[in-house]
Amino acid sequence: MSGEIVQTEIIDSGYGKKFVKLLQLRREGKIHYVKEVEVNTELTLNNHRDYLFGDNSDIVATDSQKNTVYILARQYGIQSIEQFAILLCNHFLNKYQHVVATKVYIEEAPWKRIEIDGQEHVHAYLLSKTCTRFCEIKQKRNEIPHAISGLKDLRVMKTTMSAFKTFVNDEYRTLPDVDDRLFCTVVEARWWYSTVQNVDFDKAWEGVKTSILKVFAGAPDTGIFSPSVQNTLYLAEKEALANIPHIDKIEMTLPNVHYFSVDFNRFPKLEFSGCQNEIYMPTDKPSGNIRAAIQRKPSAKL
Numbered sequence: 001m002s003g004e005i006v007q008t009e010i011i012d013s014g015y016g017k018k019f020v021k022l023l024q025l026r027r028e029g030k031i032h033y034v035k036e037v038e039v040n041t042e043l044t045l046n047n048h049r050d051y052l053f054g055d056n057s058d059i060v061a062t063d064s065q066k067n068t069v070y071i072l073a074r075q076y077g078i079q080s081i082e083q084f085a086i087l088l089c090n091h092f093l094n095k096y097q098h099v100v101a102t103k104v105y106i107e108e109a110p111w112k113r114i115e116i117d118g119q120e121h122v123h124a125y126l127l128s129k130t131c132t133r134f135c136e137i138k139q140k141r142n143e144i145p146h147a148i149s150g151l152k153d154l155r156v157m158k159t160t161m162s163a164f165k166t167f168v169n170d171e172y173r174t175l176p177d178v179d180d181r182l183f184c185t186v187v188e189a190r191w192w193y194s195t196v197q198n199v200d201f202d203k204a205w206e207g208v209k210t211s212i213l214k215v216f217a218g219a220p221d222t223g224i225f226s227p228s229v230q231n232t233l234y235l236a237e238k239e240a241l242a243n244i245p246h247i248d249k250i251e252m253t254l255p256n257v258h259y260f261s262v263d264f265n266r267f268p269k270l271e272f273s274g275c276q277n278e279i280y281m282p283t284d285k286p287s288g289n290i291r292a293a294i295q296r297k298p299s300a301k302l
């Protein structure tokens, strides 16, 4: 240690409670409604006395932030995770004048009603984890809230109508051109709203999910051809922006989860002719990883 006095400044800070879990139950007669969420809060203060000098007098304890989540859920209810996150941001900024910025991230547990003989149950649910819905709202003092919504862990696969060929052919390449391959990915998508006013966040979220599935799968009886993960990703993003007017930017990440064909030529003493079963080896790691964000072009000024 040189013992030299280092000159520093804090350039970013925030603190809050992570993973505040709560279940909201609303009983309307015999029909019950549930929402289970996990909330992360974060506040940024107008000074750093806490970090610099150990002066806690401006700290709204993370424990109090956690209590606030429960109290606002009780008082106002959770319509959509986005609305609840906006409510929390507003509350923290209005209640504490020395808070200059807030960030609230929420994930929702995908409870669906159990269906018995095609009929939805009034009070029994099944956790149907096709994917996780999340949102992140950021708001600075004297500014409007900015909303991002997203989905993750949406694992999809198709067994044909996917090819990958005519890519760089040099001394590093071993992968052959393929006309027909399995395509499996775990979709993560996040999108930015141009406004939070009069947005039906549930409808928008369903709209993006449907856009992604439609572009990935294509028509039920024929499918849709994918020349690469990159192209499918881009077309899914374009479809989402075409369908949901309140979104002006979207980013998607698509890992290319490889399924390698098992080579039965390695068993020369066995006879496989006439066997129709194709056997693949699912391989989680490594995976390709394809990412892109698109946004609406500012409309041309005449």
Ligand SMILES: O=c1[nH]c(=O)c2[nH]c(=O)[nH]c2[nH]1
Binding pocket: 164, 175, 227, 228, 229, 230, 256, 288
């Ligand atoms: O759709 C694909 N895009 C790639 O960039 C890539 N790279 C690779 O090895 N396989 C694939 N597939």
